[in-house]
Amino acid sequence: MFPKGFHRDIQVIATVLSVEQDIQPDILGMIGSSIALSISEAPFMGPTGSVSIGLVEGEYILNPNLMQRDASRLHLTVAGTKDAIMMVEAGAQEVTEDEMLNGILFAHEHIKEIVAFIADIAAKIGKPKLELEQEPPEKELHEKVKAVACEKLLWSLDTFDRKEREQRALQAKEEIVTALGAEYTENANEVDALLYELNKELVRDKIINKGIRPDGRRQDEIRPIWCEVGLLGRTHGSAVFTRGQTQVMTIATLGTISEAQILDGLTSEENKRYMHQYNMLPYSVGETRMMRGPGRREVGHGALAERALEPMLPSEEEFPYCMRLVSEVISSNGSTSQASICASTLALMDAAVPIKKPVAGIAMGLIKDDKTGNLAILTDIQGLEDFLGDMDFKVAGTKDGITAIQMDIKIKGINREILARALEQARVGRLFILDKMLETLAAPRAELSQYAPRIISFSIHPDKIRDVIGSGGKTINKIIADTGVKIDIEDDGRVFIASPDAAAAEAARKIIEGITKEIEVGDVYLGKVVSIKPFGAFVNLTPGKDGLVHISRLANKRVEKVEDVVNLGDEILVRVLEIDQQGKITLTRKGLLPEEQA
Known part of the structure; x- marks a missing residue:
């Protein structure tokens, strides 16, 4: 977008001063840059315009908002002048070639309006453009370089192997420099520029007019x-x-x-x-x-x-x-x-x-x-x-x-x-x-690599998250320490358990499911005796949840002392008898003892 021979540095800085949450600032930055260049003295060959295009339910949308972008099958950004497209950037959900083409053309129609808007601004407040003083290359030198270099450059291009072509190009350059002698030394930059243009012209001519690409392929042929x-x-x-x-x-x-x-x-x-x-x-x-x-x-x-x-x-x-x-x-x-x-x-x-x-x-x-x-x-x-x-x-x-x-x-x-x-x-x-x-590889492999983590995912009620985490993370850290897994819990109750060992991940899941399971009257558990008191034994049902078996419910006969029936660490079958309003759980062994089952 700048004339050939214009070598001055140009820096355009787009600063975001304020943002509306529903509108992306990128398109405005591109339009603002075009305005800045158009009203400046830089010989900008614009203006250019830029738009964003979405595709929702078969309809193209100009500069879609965030909600429309989420629903869109196409996220297209196009920049161009009033006459043609210059740049396209897009992500899409498998749109067809026609849908993409029509989206680009739809964008260009709106780009024309933006270009006209910028041109009007430039006409009113724009500065006069810098005039480039380009000295045409010396005709005699140009002819001499062409006469010396043309054959050698053609020879350097006459191979389909990239490495050989590069080696030939170096050799051709050395021969050209030698042939030109002092004229190259005195006009090195100008000669180098002429050689570049001549080489470019020869390559392009072979492709367009002779159908020969640098590596010998057809125009639609793909490399091996x-x-x-x-x-x-x-x-x-x-x-x-x-x-x-x-x-x-x-x-x-x-x-x-x-x-x-x-x-x-x-x-x-x-x-x-x-x-x-x-x-x-x-x-x-x-x-x-x-x-x-x-x-x-x-x-x-x-x-x-x-x-x-x-x-x-x-x-x-x-x-x-x-x-x-x-x-x-x-x-x-x-x-x-x-x-x-x-x-x-x-x-x-x-x-x-x-x-x-x-x-x-x-x-x-x-x-x-x-x-x-x-x-x-x-x-x-x-x-x-x-x-x-x-x-x-x-x-x-x-x-x-x-x-x-x-x-x-x-x-x-x-x-x-x-x-x-x-x-x-x-x-x-x-x-x-x-x-x-x-x-x-015709399809994705059926099994993960043995070195990839195994991840189990399931959901719990969000209200149960605090039970799994425990006070100060005590419960979840114990599960991690006991099983060696990694656990992530999302706010919506999704649980992800990762471990190279599938058995460890499954063990962690069972613990969490046990913690989050609602304990109901009539449920039977195999629990561990975790505390003994004169009036009964406390039995752990799930991590963080204990119930009391009163001494009168430890056996079918009268029990004088709790230790006569159970000891600390014993695993016993218990049934949930009652859960009061404070969540305290009353348990019983009656009806579950081996002699009764017999």
Whole structure:
């Protein structure tokens, strides 16, 4: 959106001053940024407008509120100019290509209104734009560089292997520099810029006019794919997905619900039970560089993969686990974010997560000649095509529909026809990739890894939560200490018990069910004598609940002394005789003694 040759830094800061809980501030920030640039002296080639679109019961909704967003099958953000679409970002519940396309076009109609609004503001209060003084390249130098470099650059591109192409490019550059001699030394920056443009022109010409991609593929051809699952024995789930020279390994880890990530947003607090991290370290592209925290690219790619897979995850009731996926880019030659989606689907299935349907992703590209109007839409773009192309259009979904989209445009925009072609080409490619993935693992595994926690979930009455926790956590801590499990209790009464040992988890459940079970008159318990008094014995029925067997009810005959019949620690059968208004429990052994049963 800035003219070629404009190299001054521009910083736009959107500060949130006030937030209405029902309205997200992100779209306003984008519109505000466009206004700021449009009225400034910067040579901004706008204005641009931005909108959010939802899809509820077949109707598109402009800038939906939070309630509408919760009901929407589509969460779409679109930015563009009055003439074309510039950027698309979306998460969706398996919408069709037509639904996505119509949503984008619906957005563009409203973007035009915003653009007109901003243009009116700029006309009234905008500053005069800076005029760029661009010196055209010296014609004689330009011709000489072209004459020297053209053949050598064509030779460097005449191979389908990336490594060989890079080596040839270095050799070609050395030969060109040598041939130009002093002219290169005196005009190094200008010559380098000319070489870049010439190389770009040659690559694009081969693709558009000759149908030859840098690696020799057809425009709709996908690079060779292979997948493998269960590579790492100690993890809960793992998979590697390879497409050409791009390779990603994803590791899936299962945890308890209490390990969900808590996010404090401007409008609400969110608990994320599915977390996706994406890492691309220097070795993946054969480089050395400083390793700092995750950058914007890593965060964005992780969020895209998260959006793509989230609609296909089982509910908390079906699968009471948190899921953390980490995608490690091992080798990169384009489309790593989409490879991470494919690897993550397989890793989830390897971890026995019962996903609704497998998800695959593919990156589409565009090469467009503005002079002739000729264009090529490319399936599964690699690094060079992304770098020198006009569009990066990522589409992820299942066999039945789209779950995520991200599109960035380097030219002034694209129209309906190009969007429709790209979406259909992406659908065909996505189905091909899904078939390849399912050849490796056709369905989620039936059993969890032996190293994954076993989680039992059930519900108790919310009023009973305090009984399970006990005074100062005494009761729940004792259950944890005795069984070695981890226990989480939600405010609504849902209980989650996690343990690598299924028997221990089951034992903890029985204890909790015993605590929360309502004791009723007539119930029979095998209880332990926990206290002896002259007037009777106290028997523990469930954790935290004792009842009294009066000395007159310990046997069918007269008992002189409690210890003549029972001792501390004995386990005896008792029946609940009465529960008074204070909750005190009266017990009896009469009718349960062995001689009576005989």
